[in-house]
Amino acid sequence: MLSDMNPENIIGDYKEAVLHLYGDGSRKVFYTDIETPYPDGKLIVSTTDKAGVITHVNQSFIEMSGYTEEELIGTLHSILRHPDMPAVAFKDLWDTVNRGEKWQGFVKNLRKDGGYYWVKATVIPNIRNGQVVGYTSVRRKPSRTKVNECIQLYPTLF
Amino acid sequence: MSHTFTVSPDFSPDHLSGWYIFNTWLQRQSGEAIHLEMYDDFHAQRDAIQSNQIDLIYANPFDAAMLVREKGFLPLVKAADMSDEAIIAVSVDNAVNDISHLSAGINVATTEDPDVHMIGMIMLEAGNLDASNIQTHFHNSYVLIAKSLIQGKADVGIFLAEAYDGLSNLTKKQLKILVRSQIGVIHHSLMIGPTLAHRQTEFQQLLLAMNNDEKGKGVLNSLGFDAWVKVEGEEMEFMIDLMDTLSI
Ligand SMILES: Cc1cc2nc3c(=O)[nH]c(=O)nc-3n(C[C@H](O)[C@H](O)[C@H](O)COP(=O)(O)O)c2cc1C
Numbered sequence A: 001m002l003s004d005m006n007p008e009n010i011i012g013d014y015k016e017a018v019l020h021l022y023g024d025g026s027r028k029v030f031y032t033d034i035e036t037p038y039p040d041g042k043l044i045v046s047t048t049d050k051a052g053v054i055t056h057v058n059q060s061f062i063e064m065s066g067y068t069e070e071e072l073i074g075t076l077h078s079i080l081r082h083p084d085m086p087a088v089a090f091k092d093l094w095d096t097v098n099r100g101e102k103w104q105g106f107v108k109n110l111r112k113d114g115g116y117y118w119v120k121a122t123v124i125p126n127i128r129n130g131q132v133v134g135y136t137s138v139r140r141k142p143s144r145t146k147v148n149e150c151i152q153l154y155p156t157l158f
Numbered sequence B: 001m002s003h004t005f006t007v008s009p010d011f012s013p014d015h016l017s018g019w020y021i022f023n024t025w026l027q028r029q030s031g032e033a034i035h036l037e038m039y040d041d042f043h044a045q046r047d048a049i050q051s052n053q054i055d056l057i058y059a060n061p062f063d064a065a066m067l068v069r070e071k072g073f074l075p076l077v078k079a080a081d082m083s084d085e086a087i088i089a090v091s092v093d094n095a096v097n098d099i100s101h102l103s104a105g106i107n108v109a110t111t112e113d114p115d116v117h118m119i120g121m122i123m124l125e126a127g128n129l130d131a132s133n134i135q136t137h138f139h140n141s142y143v144l145i146a147k148s149l150i151q152g153k154a155d156v157g158i159f160l161a162e163a164y165d166g167l168s169n170l171t172k173k174q175l176k177i178l179v180r181s182q183i184g185v186i187h188h189s190l191m192i193g194p195t196l197a198h199r200q201t202e203f204q205q206l207l208l209a210m211n212n213d214e215k216g217k218g219v220l221n222s223l224g225f226d227a228w229v230k231v232e233g234e235e236m237e238f239m240i241d242l243m244d245t246l247s248i
Helices: A060-066 A087-098 A143-155 B013-030 B042-050 B062-071 B114-125 B140-151 B161-165 B169-173 B195-208 B212-221 B233-246
Strands: A014-019 A025-031 A044-049 A054-057 A102-108 A116-126 A131-140 B003-007 B034-036 B056-059 B074-079 B086-091 B107-111 B135-139 B156-160 B177-179 B188-192 B228-232
Touching: A060 A116, A087 A102, A087 A116, A087 A143, A102 A143, A102 B062, A116 B233, A131 B233, B003 B013, B003 B042, B013 B034, B013 B161, B013 B195, B013 B212, B042 B062, B056 B062, B062 B114, B062 B188, B062 B233, B074 B195, B074 B233, B086 B114, B086 B140, B086 B161, B107 B114, B107 B140, B114 B156, B114 B233, B135 B140, B140 B156, B140 B169, B140 B177, B156 B161, B169 B177, B169 B233, B195 B228
Parallel strands: B003 B034, B003 B056, B107 B135, B107 B156
Antiparallel strands: A014 A025, A044 A054, A044 A131, A102 A116, A116 A131, B056 B188, B074 B188, B074 B228, B086 B156, B086 B177
16 A cells, blocks of 8 residues: 655645555655756656556656655555546556557656646557556656646536 | 578677677688678568568567567677667757647657657657657668757657767767657567577577677677677567557
8 A cells, every 4th residue: 555645755835635545555645846847858667567566667756756766666656646637547548448449648656755847748558469467657758738628627527 | 501690780880890790700601601681671671571582680679579470580699788768859949848838730750760759659648649740760770860859840750869979979969858768678689580599508608608709899889789698589479568558
């Protein structure tokens, strides 16, 4: 189970929320208004097993999330779940990949230090010998226009 | 029976003779009759792959999915310490310093190199640009892209990073890099088709040992490589999945 966030790790003034995670009970999170800009030219990559447990993260994932590789491997992606993200977005993600299709969307992610970063994410099932063995997500830099649209839209989806 | 080897048409012209030297080396070492066939463009090469004319290929990552999943190719090796990266550049006189300041309607100079074009378009997407709101102009070489930026015919150029770095200093002084990709896991690979699949391990061993003797080292240098590194099946599958996420 994901442990609550630790206020000692938070940088800046923060708010508190309790997330009810589909996969993993509830989690207390602390979040700030500090945005980390998406690094130019990089991709943030991670892979999970069939159950959604993280098996691989690249260096950009580590840097942007603020967690160490040891903290990330073996946990769930909901460690990045931000309270501003509507649950329907992730329901759509899982419904889509469970049909064997690609999902694409804009996601606001929560950092270990309480800050956030926006990504444009694509998630695909990894198919080996005809079987789904896991999932890969590749995130790229989103355009500001699209992020601003999501900032307007997402609060209406709760 | 003679086998056919081909090289992704985006190879640098400086290395054309190197590929012929490499082919001769590979024939001697493997004892297989191998004929090197160079195609003018990706379309002609893909047609040859589709009609099962190719047995060995130094493949663009963009074609890896088709080669592995439709044509049963297996990975052998990749060049050490090299990955395919793209650069978005403008004329040094252009006031724009960030992708987000580019506006719709601009002229983008690019090549038919499929992976570089794709990575370039992903970087432009961060500026809210896509195929529907830019004018795309295809060129046959990166030197021509540089020229069209300097002459003001194009606003933005998409370069293979290696090719950009290899431009003359005089040319580079007239250009400005807006962004350079740092992906690290997209690369060309030498791959072997079903007719030679039974020799995968032997071919890998020959190639991996290539930098151990002077002769082999010389051949590698003529390709601009230091050594080959083994590509495992799962590494190839991972790259194919990654390319798949980037194709939409
Ligand atoms: C490959 C993959 C990558 C994911 N990446 C993220 C992510 O970056 N941020 C995030 O909040 N959720 C991500 N998710 C969705 C989470 O699994 C989870 O559904 C979400 O955080 C909401 O939590 P919940 O489903 O437990 O309610 C990803 C899912 C998959 C399969």
